[in-house]
Amino acid sequence: MHSVPTPPVATIETxxxxxxxxRREALSGVDLTVAPGDCLAVFGPNGAGKTTxxxxxxxxxxxxxxxASVAGVSLPGGVSARAQVGLISHHTMLYPALTARENVExxxxxxxxxxxxxxxxxALARLGVMDRADSPVRVLSRGLQQRVSIAxxxxxxxxxxxLDEPYxxxxxxxxxxxxxxxAELKSDGAALILVTHHLDEGLVLATYVAVMRExxxxxxxxxxxxxxxxxxxxxxxxxxxxx
Amino acid sequence: xxxxAGTERSPRLDASxxxxxxxxxxxxxxxxxxxxxxxxxxxxxxxxxxxxxxxDCVRIAYFTPIEAxxxxxxxxxxxxxxxxxxxxxxxxxxxxxxxVLYLWLRDPKLDRVAxxxxxxxxxxxxxxxxxxxxxxxxxxGTWWSGDARLTSTLFLWLIILAYLILRxxxxxxxxxxxxxxxxxxxxxxxxxxxxxxxxxxxxxHPQPIVLKPSAPSLPSExxxxxxxxxxxxxxxxxxxxxxxxxxxxxxxxxxxxASSGRAD
Amino acid sequence: xTPPAVTPGVLAAxxxxxxxxxxxxxxxxxxxxxxxxxxxxxAAIFLYTWDPTAVAxxxxxxxxxxxxxxxxxxLGLNRSFGAExxxxxxxxxxxxxxxxxxxxxxxxxxxxxxxxxxxxVAIPIVVLFYNLSLGWGAVAAIAGxxxxxxxxxxxxxxxxxxxxxxxxxxELLLPVLALPFFVPVVTAAAQATVLxxxxxxxxxxxxxxxxxxxxxxxxxxxxxxxxxxxxER
Numbered sequence: 129m130h131s132v133p134t135p136p137v138a139t140i141e142t143x144x145x146x147x148x149x150x151r152r153e154a155l156s157g158v159d160l161t162v163a164p165g166d167c168l169a170v171f172g173p174n175g176a177g178k179t180t181x182x183x184x185x186x187x188x189x190x191x192x193x194x195x196a197s198v199a200g201v202s203l204p205g206g207v208s209a210r211a212q213v214g215l216i217s218h219h220t221m222l223y224p225a226l227t228a229r230e231n232v233e234x235x236x237x238x239x240x241x242x243x244x245x246x247x248x249x250x251a252l253a254r255l256g257v258m259d260r261a262d263s264p265v266r267v268l269s270r271g272l273q274q275r276v277s278i279a280x281x282x283x284x285x286x287x288x289x290x291l292d293e294p295y296x297x298x299x300x301x302x303x304x305x306x307x308x309x310x311a312e313l314k315s316d317g318a319a320l321i322l323v324t325h326h327l328d329e330g331l332v333l334a335t336y337v338a339v340m341r342e343x344x345x346x347x348x349x350x351x352x353x354x355x356x357x358x359x360x361x362x363x364x365x366x367x368x369x370x371x
Numbered sequence: 372x373x374x375x376a377g378t379e380r381s382p383r384l385d386a387s388x389x390x391x392x393x394x395x396x397x398x399x400x401x402x403x404x405x406x407x408x409x410x411x412x413x414x415x416x417x418x419x420x421x422x423x424x425x426x427d428c429v430r431i432a433y434f435t436p437i438e439a440x441x442x443x444x445x446x447x448x449x450x451x452x453x454x455x456x457x458x459x460x461x462x463x464x465x466x467x468x469x470x471v472l473y474l475w476l477r478d479p480k481l482d483r484v485a486x487x488x489x490x491x492x493x494x495x496x497x498x499x500x501x502x503x504x505x506x507x508x509x510x511x512g513t514w515w516s517g518d519a520r521l522t523s524t525l526f527l528w529l530i531i532l533a534y535l536i537l538r539x540x541x542x543x544x545x546x547x548x549x550x551x552x553x554x555x556x557x558x559x560x561x562x563x564x565x566x567x568x569x570x571x572x573x574x575x576h577p578q579p580i581v582l583k584p585s586a587p588s589l590p591s592e593x594x595x596x597x598x599x600x601x602x603x604x605x606x607x608x609x610x611x612x613x614x615x616x617x618x619x620x621x622x623x624x625x626x627x628x629a630s631s632g633r634a635d
Numbered sequence: 636x637t638p639p640a641v642t643p644g645v646l647a648a649x650x651x652x653x654x655x656x657x658x659x660x661x662x663x664x665x666x667x668x669x670x671x672x673x674x675x676x677x678a679a680i681f682l683y684t685w686d687p688t689a690v691a692x693x694x695x696x697x698x699x700x701x702x703x704x705x706x707x708x709x710l711g712l713n714r715s716f717g718a719e720x721x722x723x724x725x726x727x728x729x730x731x732x733x734x735x736x737x738x739x740x741x742x743x744x745x746x747x748x749x750x751x752x753x754x755x756v757a758i759p760i761v762v763l764f765y766n767l768s769l770g771w772g773a774v775a776a777i778a779g780x781x782x783x784x785x786x787x788x789x790x791x792x793x794x795x796x797x798x799x800x801x802x803x804x805x806e807l808l809l810p811v812l813a814l815p816f817f818v819p820v821v822t823a824a825a826q827a828t829v830l831x832x833x834x835x836x837x838x839x840x841x842x843x844x845x846x847x848x849x850x851x852x853x854x855x856x857x858x859x860x861x862x863x864x865x866x867e868r
Contacts, residue, residue: 150544151627186730190868204868211642211732219723223655225662230655237651238731240643264662280727474864526815533811540802546867550798553861554812557791560857561816564850568819571842572826 214286462492652741
C-alpha cells in the first residue's frame with residue numbers, strides 16, 4: 129500500500145504497533161519512524177486511533193502487540209521513557225486553583241529539573257504568558273489556559289513531543305506562539321508527532337504526513353511529496369467512508 | 372465489513388476452555404453452539420447437590436439425636452457451621468486467590484471466577500447470618516450476642532456486598548476486573564484484622580459464657596451428620612459456582628454479540 | 636538549553652505531589668472548612684441526643700470522637716482524586732518520570748496531613764462538649780493513637796478514592812468500600828481512647844496499639860503496591 133520512509137536515526141519508532149481495548153482494536157499495526165528534528169503530522173477522522181497512538185507513545189498505555197521505542201527506550205519503558213516525552217492532550221492537565229507559575233513549576237519538579245522556578249518562568253515567557261504567571265489558572269481564558277498547558281508540557285525541553293489537537297482553543301497570538309515554540313523544539317532536534325484533523329495547520333510544520341483510518345496508516349509520505357492544493361480532496365477520498 | 376476488529380479479530384475462549392471462535396459466519400455458528408451448550412447452566416451436578424441437600428436435611432431432622440442441653444434448636448448447627456466454613460474457606464478464599472491470579476495473568480476467566488465465588492459466598496454468608504440469630508435466640512436468649520465469629524461474618528458479608536456494588540458501578544470490563552481484584556485482595560488481608568479486633572473487643576467486654584459444642588467432642592452420630600452436612604455444602608458450593616460461571620460466560624458472549632454490530 | 640534533570644526519587648516526588656495538594660487545599664479551603672464544620676455539627680448532634688443521666692460523658696466521648704473522625708475523614712478523601720480528574724491533571728502525574736507508587740504516596744501523605752488537621756479540630760471540640768479533664772500526657776496519648784489510626788485509614792481511603800472517582804457512583808462508593816476497612820482501626824483507636832480518658836496508662840491497651848501498628852504496616856504496603864494495578868496500562 130505504501131512504503132515506510134526511514135530516516136537514518138529514529139527518536140520515535142513503531143513496528144506493527146497494536147493496541148487493544150476490551151473488545152476493540154484501536155491500533156491495528158502502525159509503522160512509523162520520526163527522526164530528530166522531524167515532525168510527523170497524523171490526520172484522521174474521530175475514532176481512527178490517533179489519540180490512542182499518542183497515549184501509547186506517551187507511556188499512558190502499554191502496547192498490546194508490535195514494538196515501539198521512544199528516545200531509544202523500548203515501550204513499555206517506565207520512568208526513563210517518560211522523562212523524554214512532552215504531551216499536549218485535549219485536556220489542560222492543570223490545577224485550576226494554582227497559578228500558572230505554580231502549575232508549570234510543579235511539572236518542572238516532577239521532572240527533577242535543577243531550578244524549577246527558572247525553567248517554569250522561561251517556559252511561560254516563551255509562550256507569552258509570563259505577565260499572567262501569578263493568576264490562578266481558573267480565571268484565565270481558554271486560550272491562555274491552553275498556552276499555560278503547552279508551557280507545562282515543554283518545561284523540561286522534551287526530546288519527544290506529542291501533540292493532540294494543540295491548536296484547539298488558541299487565538300491567533302497563541303497559535304503563533306505555539307508554532308514558534310514547536311519550530312524551536314524542532315530545530316533543537318526534538319521529534320514531533322502532531323495529531324489533528326485540520327489539514328492546513330498540520331501541513332505547515334510537517335516533514336512527514338500520515339493519514340490514519342481504523343487503526344492503521346492508509347497514507348504515509350514525505351511532506352514534500354504531497355501537494356497541499358490537492359491533498360484535501362485526496363484526504364476525503366481516503367477517509368470518506370467513515371468520516 | 373462495517374465492524375472492525377473487536378470480536379471478529381480477537382478470538383474468545385468458550386466456557387469449557389477449548390473452542391475458539393473465528394470471524395464471520397463460522398464465528399456466529401460457534402457462538403450459537405456454545406450458547407446452546409451453556410443454556411442449561413444447572414447441569415447434573417446441581418441436581419446431585421439438591422438431592423444431597425434434601426437427604427442431609429432428612430438426616431439432620433430424623434436420624435440425628437437431639438442434643439441434651441440445647442434441644443432441637445441445636446440442629447441449626449449442622450447448617451450454620453458448614454455454611455460458615457464453606458463461605459470463608461472456599462468462597463472467600465477462592466475470590467481472593469482468583470483475584471491475585473487475575474492481576475498476574477489478566478485472564479478474564481479468573482475475574483469471572485472471582486465474581487461467581489463472591490455471589491455464591493454472599494448466599495452462604497446470608498445463610499450464616501440468618502441461622503446464627505435463629506440458633507442464638509432459644510439457646511442464649513438473645514438474637515445478636517456479639518459472638519466474635521458471627522460478627523466477623525457480618526463484616527465479611529458487607530465486604531462481599533461492597534465488592535458486588537463496585538462491580539455494578541464500573542462499565543469497562545477490564546477496569547471492573549482490575550478494581551474488583553484489588554478490593555478482593557485487600558479484603559483478604561482485612562479479615563484477620565476484623566477477627567482480631569472483634570475477638571479483643573469481646574475479651575474486654577465479658578459476655579455470658581455459653582458452651583458451644585465443638586466438633587471433636589461430638590458424639591459420633593452427630594459428628595457423622597456434621598461431616599455429611601459439610602460434604603453437602605461443599606457440593607452445593609461447587610454446583611452453584613459452576614452454574615453461575617456458565618451464566619456469566621453466556622452474559623459475556625451475549626454482550627459481545629450485541630456489541631460486535633457496532634463500529635467504534 | 637536543555638536544563639539538567641535527574642528524575643526525582645520516590646520520596647521527593649511524593650513530597651512534591653503532597654505539597655501541591657496542600658497548596659490547592661490552602662487556596663480553596665473548601666474541603667477543610669466543610670470537614671471542620673461537619674465535625675462541630677456532628678459533635679453537637681451527638682451532644683443533644685445524649686442523656687447525661689444514663690451514660691457518663693467519659694463513656695460516650697471516645698465513641699463520639701472516633702465516629703466523627705471516621706466520617707469527616709471520608710469527606711477529605713473523596714476530594715483527593717476528584718481534583719485530579721477535572722482537567723485530567725492525573726495524566727500529567729502519570730506521564731511524569733516518577734513511579735506510580737510515588738503518586739500514591741504523595742496523595743496519601745497530603746490526605747494524612749488533612750485528616751490530622753481535622754483531628755486537631757475534633758479532639759478539642761469533643762473535650763469541650765463533654766467536659767473531659769485531660770492532662771497533657773493523655774492528650775499526647777490520644778494524639779499518638781490518632782496518628783496510628785489515621786495512617787492506616789488514609790492508606791486504604793486514598794486507594795479507594797482513586798478507584799471510586801472513576802466509577803458511575805463516584806463519591807457515593809467510597810464509604811461503601813472504605814468503612815468495612817475502618818472497623819478494626821476505629822475499634823482499636825476507640826478502645827485505646829477509653830483507657831486514656833479514664834486516666835489509665837496507654838500500656839493497658841498494648842494489644843490495640845499492636846493491632847493499629849500491624850494494620851498500618853500491612854495496608855500502607857499493600858495499598859502502595861496495589862495502586863499501580865488500578866491504572867489502565
